[in-house]
Amino acid sequence: MKIYIMTDLEGISGVSSSLYISAAKNRPDLIAEARKQMAADINACIEGCVRAGATEIIVKDCHGGGFNVTRAMIDPRADLIDGNTPGVRFADIDGSDGLILLGYHAKAGTPGAVCEHTMSSASWQNAWVNGRSIGEIGIDAYIAGEHNIPVIMVSGDDKCCAEAAEWLPEAVTCQVKKGFSCDGARMPSLEKTRALITECAEKACRNAKNCTPLKPATPLVFKVELVSRNRMPVNPAYKHLDARTWELTAESMERALFFNW
Numbered sequence: 001m002k003i004y005i006m007t008d009l010e011g012i013s014g015v016s017s018s019l020y021i022s023a024a025k026n027r028p029d030l031i032a033e034a035r036k037q038m039a040a041d042i043n044a045c046i047e048g049c050v051r052a053g054a055t056e057i058i059v060k061d062c063h064g065g066g067f068n069v070t071r072a073m074i075d076p077r078a079d080l081i082d083g084n085t086p087g088v089r090f091a092d093i094d095g096s097d098g099l100i101l102l103g104y105h106a107k108a109g110t111p112g113a114v115c116e117h118t119m120s121s122a123s124w125q126n127a128w129v130n131g132r133s134i135g136e137i138g139i140d141a142y143i144a145g146e147h148n149i150p151v152i153m154v155s156g157d158d159k160c161c162a163e164a165a166e167w168l169p170e171a172v173t174c175q176v177k178k179g180f181s182c183d184g185a186r187m188p189s190l191e192k193t194r195a196l197i198t199e200c201a202e203k204a205c206r207n208a209k210n211c212t213p214l215k216p217a218t219p220l221v222f223k224v225e226l227v228s229r230n231r232m233p234v235n236p237a238y239k240h241l242d243a244r245t246w247e248l249t250a251e252s253m254e255r256a257l258f259f260n261w
């Protein structure tokens with residue numbers, strides 16, 4: 001069994017606000033702590049996959065382009081993909097039995113969700129695919145679906161888990177905190193959430209064959225409303241709907257996301 005773990009930082013155990021994820025917030029101690037906890041969540045997840053019989057495990061660090069964990073921090077039973085993989089969201093995912101979205105967060109604008117955003121809190125206000133409001137859970141589920149791979153588990157706060165249940169009713173959701181706002185959460189002990197991640201990952205891997213890959217209708221229409229004016233793409237393939245909203249028609253979600261490549 002081959003399992004692919006895509007890791008973000010916002011939904012990791014012990015991360016309660018943007019102070020933990022952005023160097024611009026001037027709290028290097030909290031960023032270091034979040035990265036340490038990210039490695040621990042990843043390792044708890046790997047343990048669950050191995051217990052369920054996974055023989056190949058790939059972890060990809062996708063927060064801010066990678067470089068949040070080092071190879072030495074990750075369980076040797078898994079391979080780590082770090083850094084830039086141009087034009088490809090999940091390098092080497094083909095042939096996987098399931099994708100785990102670890103440490104994810106709710107889409108931009110979700111009330112009470114820790115670090116809610118979609119792709120970039122600085123530049124994206126909202127996103128839609130084929131008219132449906134979408135966040136990173138939906139985008140990544142579509143890309144995996146295009147490779148015929150189902151998302152089998154999503155971890156994060158309660159709002160992230162609710163969004164995952166809406167998009168992926170067959171996937172296991174793993175709630176490691178309860179969000180009160182973009183910058184506030186109630187967090188159980190790290191011991192509890194680590195045990196929960198291992199338990200959920202094992203359950204998700206055993207349930208992988210019952211999960212269906214999520215495929216978008218194509219050609220798909222990808223629409224993004226930006227936060228700021230004067231940032232619109234100049235490539236004529238992007239249709240300008242208003243001064244801050246563009247629309248792109250593409251043959252796949254992955255192609256739409258990496259169109260600039």
Ligand SMILES: [Zn+2]
Binds near residue numbers: 008009062063064
């Ligand atoms: Zn992130």
